[in-house]
Amino acid sequence: MELSSKYRVKEWLIRQIKSGELKPGHPLPSTLGIARALDVKTDDVYDGIAELIAEQVLTEHVEEGPRVKHLRPFYCPLGELVSISKMIESQGYHSGTEYIALDEIPATTLDADILQLELKSLVTQIERIRTADGAPLVYCIDKVATAHLTCQAFQQNNEGSILDAMKQYSNIDIKHVEVELDTVSYEPHISDNLDAMPHESLMLLKIVHYDTEGNPVLYSLNYFRSSLVKFKTTNFRYET
Numbered sequence: 001m002e003l004s005s006k007y008r009v010k011e012w013l014i015r016q017i018k019s020g021e022l023k024p025g026h027p028l029p030s031t032l033g034i035a036r037a038l039d040v041k042t043d044d045v046y047d048g049i050a051e052l053i054a055e056q057v058l059t060e061h062v063e064e065g066p067r068v069k070h071l072r073p074f075y076c077p078l079g080e081l082v083s084i085s086k087m088i089e090s091q092g093y094h095s096g097t098e099y100i101a102l103d104e105i106p107a108t109t110l111d112a113d114i115l116q117l118e119l120k121s122l123v124t125q126i127e128r129i130r131t132a133d134g135a136p137l138v139y140c141i142d143k144v145a146t147a148h149l150t151c152q153a154f155q156q157n158n159e160g161s162i163l164d165a166m167k168q169y170s171n172i173d174i175k176h177v178e179v180e181l182d183t184v185s186y187e188p189h190i191s192d193n194l195d196a197m198p199h200e201s202l203m204l205l206k207i208v209h210y211d212t213e214g215n216p217v218l219y220s221l222n223y224f225r226s227s228l229v230k231f232k233t234t235n236f237r238y239e240t
Contacts, residue, residue, distance in 0.1 A: 005040040009048030012038055014057065022068050028058070084130045084138055084222070093132040097160055100127040104146050111143055114208060114219050122146035126154065126162065129193055136194045139223040148172060148217055162218065172211050180206040183226070190223050201226050
């Protein structure tokens with residue numbers, strides 16, 4: 001089978017990336033240069049680049065032109081209950097935490113609906129930034145009924161784990177979680193705290209944790225820099 005010119009362009013670029021000739025974040029050679037090197041038409045080069053952008057091998061921003069997409073060093077398996085600390089440390093980075101706020105506040109209607117609480121009952125809200133080697137990676141907002149975990153009880157947990165603190169304070173174990181994944185465009189407060197660029201979207205992971213009785217006990221909103229973290233799940237059941 002004769003390979004199309006577009007295929008040759010794509011394969012050449014992929015090999016250049018794998019060999020390290022083209023590095024993450026670097027611009028591509030000129031369209032004309034690629035066309036001459038492969039003896040193809042410039043239209044074929046444009047088509048090959050467009051397909052690699054669609055396949056997320058390359059990326060393109062206004063006024064920058066196509067570039068090799070940055071590697072995302074952190075991997076979050078959606079089918080497992082994995083702590084952010086373990087996710088960071090599994091890649092050889094040091095996990096850290098910067099606290100933004102810790103308070104006991106009245107539950108809003110949304111909080112009450114999600115956590116099945118009485119409206120205005122107290123909720124312990126924890127806002128923090130999780131870091132990898134000191135660099136901001138995830139902005140976390142966690143909400144749990146104060147009856148299950150007070151601010152003082154959380155502060156007494158030296159590891160900073162909400163799940164461990166809930167276990168110690170209320171003897172609560174988590175049986176399963178419900179996960180919702182969403183994308184968020186530039187959000188000034190959170191994006192600035194994560195050192196995200198204005199054109200960089202955020203991935204929002206909303207997680208509701210349920211105890212062994214099936215009660216929702218912890219609601220978490222985790223904003224990840226999309227350029228640094230990739231998500232994967234393998235536990236979907238396919239039926240025909």
